[in-house]
Amino acid sequence: ARTQAAEAASAARAAQHVADERRAGVPEALRTPAALQAGIAQAQDTRQRLERALQQAQSTHGEAASRAAALRAQHATLAEGVQAAQARVVEAHRQFVAALQTAGFWPDGTSKGDEGAADHAEAAWRAALLPAARIAMLESAVRDADDRRAAAHERAGRAAQAVAGLVRPDLAALDARATASRAQVEAVVDRIGQTRSELRTVTDTLARLEEIARESGAIEAEYRVVGHLADIANGNNCRNLTFQRYVLAALLDDVLRAASLRLSAMSRGRYQLQRREDVADARRAAGLDLEVFDEYTGRTRPASTLSGGEGFMASLSLALGLSDVVQAYAGGVQLDTLFIDEGFGSLDPESLDMAMKALIDLQQRGRTVGVISHVEEMKQQIDVTIEVVQGVRGSRVKVQA
Known part of the structure; x- marks a missing residue:
C-alpha cells in the first residue's frame, strides 16, 4: 500500500506539473471554458470571413487578369496597325518627294533628303493646284484653244505647203510629256488623300489606346491590395x-x-x-x-x-x-x-x-x-x-x- 501510495503521489505530482505547464501556455483570457468557446467561435467566424474574402478576391483577380490579357492582345494588334500605317506614311512621303522631283517642283541643285527643299517643293506644288472653277475655266479655254487649233491646223496645212523643206518641231512628244505630268500629279493627289485618311484612322486608334491604358491603370490600382494579400498568402x-x-x-x-x-x-x-x-x-x-x-x-x-x-x-x-x-x-x-x-x-x-x-x-x-x-x-x-x-x-x- 505504501509503494502504491508513493507511485500515486509521484504520478499526481507529474500530472500537476504537466497541468501547470499547459495552463501557463493558455492565455489568461481563455482559461475558462466559456471564454475559450467564445474565442474559438470568434476565430472560426474570422477564418470563414477571410476565406470568403479570399475566394471573392481570387475570382475578381481572375476576371481582371483575363480582361487585362484581352486588352494587351488588342493593344498589340493596334500597335501593329500603327506601325504599318507609319510605314505607309513614310513610303507615301518618299513617293510624294519623287513625284515632286519628277513633276519639276524640286529646286535645282538640292538633294532628295533636304527637308527645306522638300518644304519648298511642296509649297510650289500646292501653289500650282487650281480650284475646280479655275479648272473648268481652263478646260473651257482648252476647248476654245482646240477649236482655234483646228482652225490653226487648217491654216497650218496651207502654211505647210509654204514651209516645205523646213524642220518641223516634235509637238506630239511635247504633248505626251504634258499628259504624263498631269497623270502623275493626279496620282500624287490621290495618294495624299489616302494617306490623310489613314492618318486620321491612326490618330483615332491612338486615342482609344490611351483610354484603354487609363482604364487598365484604374483596374491595377483597384486590385493592387488584393494582389499583395494573395502574394503574402502564397508565400511571396x-x-x-x-x-x-x-x-x-x-x-x-x-x-x-x-x-x-x-x-x-x-x-x-x-x-x-x-x-x-x-x-x-x-x-x-x-x-x-x-x-x-x-x-x-x-x-x-x-x-x-x-x-x-x-x-x-x-x-x-x-x-x-x-x-x-x-x-x-x-x-x-x-x-x-x-x-x-x-x-x-x-x-x-x-x-x-x-x-x-x-x-x-x-x-x-x-x-x-x-x-x-x-x-x-x-x-x-x-x-x-x-x-x-x-x-x-x-x-x-x-x-x-
Whole structure:
C-alpha cells in the first residue's frame, strides 16, 4: 500500500506539473471554458470571413487578369496597325518627294533628303493646284484653244505647203510629256488623300489606346491590395512563408515545446528543439525548419548536425511531444499505446539509459510502450518480452514475463 501510495503521489505530482505547464501556455483570457468557446467561435467566424474574402478576391483577380490579357492582345494588334500605317506614311512621303522631283517642283541643285527643299517643293506644288472653277475655266479655254487649233491646223496645212523643206518641231512628244505630268500629279493627289485618311484612322486608334491604358491603370490600382494579400498568402514574402505553413508553424511550436521537455530530460538538460525563424534557403518555402539549441555552447545549430544517438533521442522526443499535443487538441482522447521500431542500437550506454527512463516514465503514467529492438541491454531492462525464434518449420513466438 505504501509503494502504491508513493507511485500515486509521484504520478499526481507529474500530472500537476504537466497541468501547470499547459495552463501557463493558455492565455489568461481563455482559461475558462466559456471564454475559450467564445474565442474559438470568434476565430472560426474570422477564418470563414477571410476565406470568403479570399475566394471573392481570387475570382475578381481572375476576371481582371483575363480582361487585362484581352486588352494587351488588342493593344498589340493596334500597335501593329500603327506601325504599318507609319510605314505607309513614310513610303507615301518618299513617293510624294519623287513625284515632286519628277513633276519639276524640286529646286535645282538640292538633294532628295533636304527637308527645306522638300518644304519648298511642296509649297510650289500646292501653289500650282487650281480650284475646280479655275479648272473648268481652263478646260473651257482648252476647248476654245482646240477649236482655234483646228482652225490653226487648217491654216497650218496651207502654211505647210509654204514651209516645205523646213524642220518641223516634235509637238506630239511635247504633248505626251504634258499628259504624263498631269497623270502623275493626279496620282500624287490621290495618294495624299489616302494617306490623310489613314492618318486620321491612326490618330483615332491612338486615342482609344490611351483610354484603354487609363482604364487598365484604374483596374491595377483597384486590385493592387488584393494582389499583395494573395502574394503574402502564397508565400511571396521576405520569409517565403505561406498561410498554410504559418498555421502549421503554430501547431509545430506546441509540439516542439512538449518535445523539448522530453529531449532536455534525455540529454541531461543539454538540447532543446525550436523552429527556425529566418530563411535558410531562399529557393524553397520556409517556416517549418528545425534547429537545436545547445545549452553547452549557448548557440543554435541545424538538427541535421546531431549524431545518430542524439538524432534518435530528438525523433523519440518529437513523437512523444506530438502524442501529447494530439491528446490535448483532441479533447480528452487518450493514446494509450506507443510502438517504437529500432534506433536504440545507435545510442551509447548513457543515452540508452536516459531513453529507457523516459519510456519507463511513460509506462508509469499509464501508457503501454512496445519496443522492437535487438539491443541486449534493453532486453535485460524490459520485464515482459515477445521473442521471435526462427526454426526449420518457420518462426515461432516465445513470451517471457
